[in-house]
Amino acid sequence: MSERYDFVSIEARAKSKWAPEMYRVSEDRQARKFYCLEMFPYPSGALHMGHVRNYSIGDVLARFLRMNGYNVLHPMGWDAFGLPAENAAIQHGTHPARWTWSNIAHMKSQFGMLGTSYDWDREVTTARPDYYRWTQWLFLLMYGRGLAYRKRAAVNWCPKCATVLANEQVEGGLCWRCDSAVGLRELEQWFLKITDYADRLLSDLDRLPGWPERVRTMQENWIGRSEGVELVFPVAGTGEPIPVFTTRHDTVYGATYLVLSPEHPLVDILLARHPDPETAAFVRRARATDPSRRTDEDLVKEGIATGARALNAFSGEEIPIWIGNYVVHAYGTGAVMGVPAHDQRDLEFAGKYGLPVRVVIQDPGHTLTASTLREAYVEAGTMVASGPFTGLPNSEGKERIADFAEKHGLGQRRVNYRLRDWLISRQRYWGVPIPVVYCDHCGIVPVPEDQLPVVLPLDIEVAPGPSPLAQLDAFINTHCPSCGGAARREVDTMDTFIDSSWYFLRYCSPGDQERAFDPRKADYWMPVDQYTGGIEHAILHLLYSRFITKVVHDAGLLKVDEPFVRLLTQGMVVHHGAKMSKSKGNVVSPDLLVKQYGADALRLLILFAAPPEKDLEWSEAGVEGASRFLQRVFRVVTAHAEEEDGPGSSLDGAAEELVRFVHRTVKRVSEDVGRRRSFNTAISALMELTNAIYRYRDQVPRPHRAATTEALEKLVLMLAPFAPHLGEELWERLGNKGSVHLQAWPGYDQHLAASGDLIVVVQVDGKVRERLTVPAELGMVEVQVLAMASERVQAHLAGKTIQRVVAVPGKLINIVTS
Ligand SMILES: [Zn+2]
Ligand SMILES: [Zn+2]
Structure with missing residues (x-):
């Protein structure tokens, strides 16, 4: 009877061998270097299945690449x-530091349990002074370069977390962490000028x-670049300018009203001029609405007239100034022009409040009539009722109106971004001062x-x-x-997103006392070279x-000016169709699974x-x-290892077929892991090979010794890389010395592996720089990734x-530079 696969002792033995x-x-x-990085965890207490997935992917890659000679x-x-x-400290009457250090200790032991292959000498902990000292240095660097500034601002405030949130941390009006409704507060805050980099962050994508x-x-949409014109509408009678950013300046003759955001500075001035309790109450209510909710599709759009009017310098008309709950002050200029005929939201607003609708772009297909317009016309067309621009195609009219506005001081061409500066002040204790x-x-x-x-004091309650810091006189x-x-x-x-925005640099020289990193x-x-983590970090981090x-x-x-060459965003681990969470009661514990099946089985699955x-x-x-x-795998290897040594039968057709199968599998697995990062197909190739070895051994009375050994090795x-503990054990049982992971x-x-390669x-720029051998089934996008990754190609792109x-599928890729 063959030996049982005793994963408990196998995994313990393997770990004891690993120095x-x-x-x-x-x-x-x-040596060719490879920087293989997975997003580091927040020490919440225990690794969950999402972590196991993230870190298993990274570990297989790291082990695979090491075996392939990479540093x-x-x-x-x-x-x-x-x-x-x-929060945990408040709940359990402990100190945040003690809670954090003990979680780290536990999670580090879980990494050990999973058999991940890290260089632990490079461990960094963002909450330790030897790290956050350099986070503070980074802040000073930004400050010195004019990229950090302080300003009083209305900011998103989570009442439950008792802190400010960046725009990126408000999701549908709710706190990204605790799901509380987010409100507004006026505070002096520090900002980082990420908007200075908006263009590069966009174009470098x-x-x-x-x-x-x-x-x-997602990043492109978040940065939200739009080209348009900032037009100025002066208040009738008093002349205060109201700048309005629009990408549809070709419709300016159809602007029949203006709408200000509730926070627009002119609102209080106009209210003082035309006092009205109803308007004042509307403004108070609208200001309490969370700005991130204002652009929601399902927000009921409401407005109120101020009684004041503004001059549309193009049409020469005075148009009413309104205040609207759907206008966001932080975006654009905090004021918009209402063009009901050519904007659906404006058409609904105009319909609700009886504002005039004027068609200024005519549909070449069939004539639009303002009185019967059900849906705003947003397509291209011919300009009508637009003064000297009447009769032009609107695309041309756009340029002419922009020229005219610039020439006559009615406005300026402008590029606008949705991206705001990064608000970094948090009124909390457990962070970098x-x-x-x-x-x-x-x-x-x-x-x-x-x-x-600047040391974060630890002697606090x-x-x-x-935040206790705000009360600590010392x-x-x-x-x-x-x-x-x-x-x-x-x-x-x-x-804390600052802490994680540079940790990959610290890993390069983690012990450096003189600087953040050694250049x-x-x-x-x-x-x-490869960064792996969750899609939830697609924007923020x-x-x-x-x-x-x-x-x-x-x-x-x-x-370098881009940190991550290749990004893999792994999917979630779901159970009964939902993300695992305590509240849904569908959480599966990695520890329990490792106890029941072993770390190797969990990683493999x-x-x-x-x-x-x-x-x-799951x-x-x-x-x-x-x-x-x-x-x-364990059984067939041990059976072979126990068999009496000797040549076995001759190298017949069956053995030759096995050899071919082995070479085909090596090729498949090498490409699946190395190029495609397709781990599931690599594992099924290993399963097929295992079946082929069994088949061969069943076919012949005494298997060909060398062919079988080669197949099994x-x-x-x-x-x-997938099952590092069992791999170690079986490598030894096949009579080899040294760790399998250093082979x-x-x-x-x-020739043996031959299949349809291309x-x-x-x-x-038209000159041949590289010839790539790729499997015929590989898509051109993947081939393009491989082409870009080639060092020879990179050398010519520097x-x-x-x-x-330009790509000719299956044949050629031409990278054209400027
Ligand atoms: Zn919160
Ligand atoms: Zn001083």
């Missing part, structure tokens, strides 16, 4: 500041072909670099309500670094990281059950299946901007 230095790396300019940087750390620690299209589109001092004499004084870190009272007089410290801490080391490791990387690049501290980008429906049957497969080598990835013979020529890419 910490196995995955330690340093800069080696002879692989694969670090891990902790995004350790944040509100949950404070084109340089990221290794990112999912979906994420690039903003390194700034306020002096009555000198004003805002940044804390000098050599006085960093966390209680509900305002922290607040200080001396002005500039004049030496009495001064006060800033008591706000930074948004020579960062230039070796950066950019991150990834946009901030790109921004900070560009700032550091502009400061001359880093060669999580990579096998779905392609990495797709959601994965099932118990799946993990049982994975465990059964590992048992099958290659199977074990390829299985090792070379198996090669294959082209050779794709890659040109840069310093150039890609204009476009």
